[in-house]
Amino acid sequence: MEKKQFQTESKKLLDMMINSIYTHKEIFLRELISNASDAIDKRYFRSLTEPESGLNRDEYEIFITADEDSRILTVSDNGCGMTADELENNLGTIAKSGSLDFKSENSADNVDIIGQFGVGFYSAFMVADKVTVVSKVYGADKAYKWESEGVEGYTLEECDKDSVGTVITLHIKPDSEEEDYCEFLEPYSIQRLVKKYSDYIHYPIRMDFEVTKPVEGKEGETEKTVERRTLNSITPLWKKQPSEVTEEEYQSFYSGKFYDYEKPVKVIHYRQEGTVEYTALLFIPSHAPFDYYSKNYEKGLQLYSSGVLIMDRCAEMLPDYFSFVKGLIDSSDISLNISRETLQQDHQLRTIAKAVEKKIKNELQKLLETDREKYESFFKAFGSQLKFGVYSDYGTHKELLQDLIMFTSSNDMKYTTLKEYADRMPESQKSIYYACGETAEKALRLPQAQAVISKGYEVLLLTEDVDEFTLQTMMNYNDKKFVNVSTDELDLATEEETKKLEEENKSGKELLDFIKESVGGLNSVRFSNTLGGHPAALSSEGGMSIEMARVLSKMPDAGEGLKASLVLEINSEHAITSKIRELFESDKDKCAKYCKLLYAQARLLSGLEIENAEEFSGLISELMI
Numbered sequence: 001m002e003k004k005q006f007q008t009e010s011k012k013l014l015d016m017m018i019n020s021i022y023t024h025k026e027i028f029l030r031e032l033i034s035n036a037s038d039a040i041d042k043r044y045f046r047s048l049t050e051p052e053s054g055l056n057r058d059e060y061e062i063f064i065t066a067d068e069d070s071r072i073l074t075v076s077d078n079g080c081g082m083t084a085d086e087l088e089n090n091l092g093t094i095a096k097s098g099s100l101d102f103k104s105e106n107s108a109d110n111v112d113i114i115g116q117f118g119v120g121f122y123s124a125f126m127v128a129d130k131v132t133v134v135s136k137v138y139g140a141d142k143a144y145k146w147e148s149e150g151v152e153g154y155t156l157e158e159c160d161k162d163s164v165g166t167v168i169t170l171h172i173k174p175d176s177e178e179e180d181y182c183e184f185l186e187p188y189s190i191q192r193l194v195k196k197y198s199d200y201i202h203y204p205i206r207m208d209f210e211v212t213k214p215v216e217g218k219e220g221e222t223e224k225t226v227e228r229r230t231l232n233s234i235t236p237l238w239k240k241q242p243s244e245v246t247e248e249e250y251q252s253f254y255s256g257k258f259y260d261y262e263k264p265v266k267v268i269h270y271r272q273e274g275t276v277e278y279t280a281l282l283f284i285p286s287h288a289p290f291d292y293y294s295k296n297y298e299k300g301l302q303l304y305s306s307g308v309l310i311m312d313r314c315a316e317m318l319p320d321y322f323s324f325v326k327g328l329i330d331s332s333d334i335s336l337n338i339s340r341e342t343l344q345q346d347h348q349l350r351t352i353a354k355a356v357e358k359k360i361k362n363e364l365q366k367l368l369e370t371d372r373e374k375y376e377s378f379f380k381a382f383g384s385q386l387k388f389g390v391y392s393d394y395g396t397h398k399e400l401l402q403d404l405i406m407f408t409s410s411n412d413m414k415y416t417t418l419k420e421y422a423d424r425m426p427e428s429q430k431s432i433y434y435a436c437g438e439t440a441e442k443a444l445r446l447p448q449a450q451a452v453i454s455k456g457y458e459v460l461l462l463t464e465d466v467d468e469f470t471l472q473t474m475m476n477y478n479d480k481k482f483v484n485v486s487t488d489e490l491d492l493a494t495e496e497e498t499k500k501l502e503e504e505n506k507s508g509k510e511l512l513d514f515i516k517e518s519v520g521g522l523n524s525v526r527f528s529n530t531l532g533g534h535p536a537a538l539s540s541e542g543g544m545s546i547e548m549a550r551v552l553s554k555m556p557d558a559g560e561g562l563k564a565s566l567v568l569e570i571n572s573e574h575a576i577t578s579k580i581r582e583l584f585e586s587d588k589d590k591c592a593k594y595c596k597l598l599y600a601q602a603r604l605l606s607g608l609e610i611e612n613a614e615e616f617s618g619l620i621s622e623l624m625i
């Protein structure tokens with residue numbers, strides 16, 4: 001029969017599985033059972049709208065057989081099954097490209113990838129040298145058989161199967177010196193594996209056990225009989241009292257369901273009584289999934305109605321700023337046949353979603369107050385999302401989120417909350433100061449940031465694109481205005497100093513105009529007394545800061561006109577300024593060149609590129625020769 005080729009990515013993944021040195025090969029069973037359970041879910045869902053395609057709820061099951069002599073293990077389900085096309089598409093081209101990218105970046109060994117993503121169906125090849133999948137969908141006459149012995153390819157042919165569903169047959173590898181595979185054929189170790197990884201699966205996982213029993217009525221005689229046992233406890237974990245659930249149980253539930261094998265930073269499990277009753281089991285992951293900040297990421301919570309899954313990912317249950325939360329809501333108040341269309345109007349659901357949002361916020365707040373280290377690691381992963389939440393919807397969620405966000409403080413280069421900053425502010429400080437830069441260190445080095453610090457004030461160091469937009473949306477915190485140190489809003493000077501500067505600017509107008517003319521592209525040039533030891537710096541005036549213009553101009557639909565109005569501030573006390581004053585009288589040509597150099601320096605300090613590098617290089621060379 002013709003052998004079909006695996007799609008390249010799949011081949012790579014498959015190859016990794018076959019040659020896996022992963023010590024937890026046993027997880028293959030969890031993966032197959034989880035697929036079987038998903039398939040039953042799918043069939044069950046369909047039966048809600050197409051009644052003829054379903055079974056009674058208690059007829060769904062996953063069935064395992066193991067035969068030590070023939071070394072064959074099977075996992076069967078009466079779920080949705082796969083058509084020939086689906087067999088080909090789902091098993092021939094496994095879409096794990098994200099995980100492969102990840103793997104090539106982290107080329108250690110394949111432990112990472114298994115830990116991070118789960119590996120799905122191909123994990124069967126860690127323990128089997130041949131895998132056969134026979135599957136039939138509802139209403140089809142024929143079933144199809146997919147078979148593969150590894151990377152060389154697979155075959156697909158028509159076959160017979162009576163019932164709807166899928167049977168996966170694994171030809172377990174022979175035992176070798178390094179590796180024993182026979183445990184995967186031994187009923188009691190299979191039972192142990194099911195308990196360990198798949199106990200929460202809400203369909204019965206059954207297997208026949210051969211037991212020796214005394215024969216009734218015949219003293220001393222025994223007989224062998226077959227006993228069908230259900231291996232999993234089925235009762236959903238979330239229905240138990242939180243006090244009865246161990247940390248390991250939460251962890252295994254979480255990793256099994258959400259394919260994240262790192263411990264969540266927080267488990268939130270509670271039951272709400274009252275007008276709407278529900279149980280929530282929520283997890284806050286410790287790291288962002290690889291696709292979190294991409295369009296592919298879908299947020300949502302699972303919805304259960306009295307233990308029955310009715311929606312796998314209900315986006316309406318989570319606001320965008322908490323989109324990282326994983327978990328489920330179970331409520332008898334949610335109707336079994338709720339659909340995506342009726343969801344938004346559903347009053348009960350909206351009430352639950354609001355309550356869940358509040359709970360998440362409170363739990364995060366608690367974490368911040370009780371376990372700073374954990375909170376900071378959480379914030380590193382998801383802080384941008386929270387800041388984006390403040391900024392989105394015109395600041396509607398400001399109150400909710402403002403005490404959860406953090407920025408780097410100039411005091412110790414560590415995270416600080418706005419509340420902590422505000423509590424530390426001296427009486428005399430009028431505003432909350434921030435500086436923007438590619439890194440916190442660069443922001444800290446801005447002349448204007450240094451000037452604020454030398455007054456004894458703290459500066460928030462903003463490094464992410466969203467940061468300044470977040471603060472601009474908030475406008476103030478505790479009635480203290482946010483001020484970007486590189487703008488004309490910086491309000492450090494005393495009345496006296498301001499007056500003195502004004503006079504200086506007035507009397508130096510001719511020189512300042514000359515500088516503006518020579519440099520070009522500037523909105524204005526003025527003397528400043530807040531530059532410390534630096535000769536010059538850039539700032540902006542009007543609403544748009546240098547940083548905001550930089551971020552906005554990167555947007556795909558950025559038009560012209562997204563420019564900050566630049567101001568070149570010149571340190572009136574600096575020796576260079578005296579030099580320029582001198583040249584302005586004696587050698588205008590040279591003076592103009594120096595002004596250009598001064599401007600280039602100021603651009604560099606602000607994290608901007610030099611506009612005309614060739615000219616700049618020429619001017620420097622001239623200076624050096």
Ligand code: ADP
Nearest residue numbers: 035036039079081082090094119120121122166
């Ligand atoms: P994942 O489950 O992460 O999508 P897998 O590699 O485990 O990836 O499986 C690929 C696809 O094959 C599944 O998404 C599903 O569509 C299909 N599949 C696997 N096992 C079964 C099964 N027992 N019944 C029906 N479909 C299945």
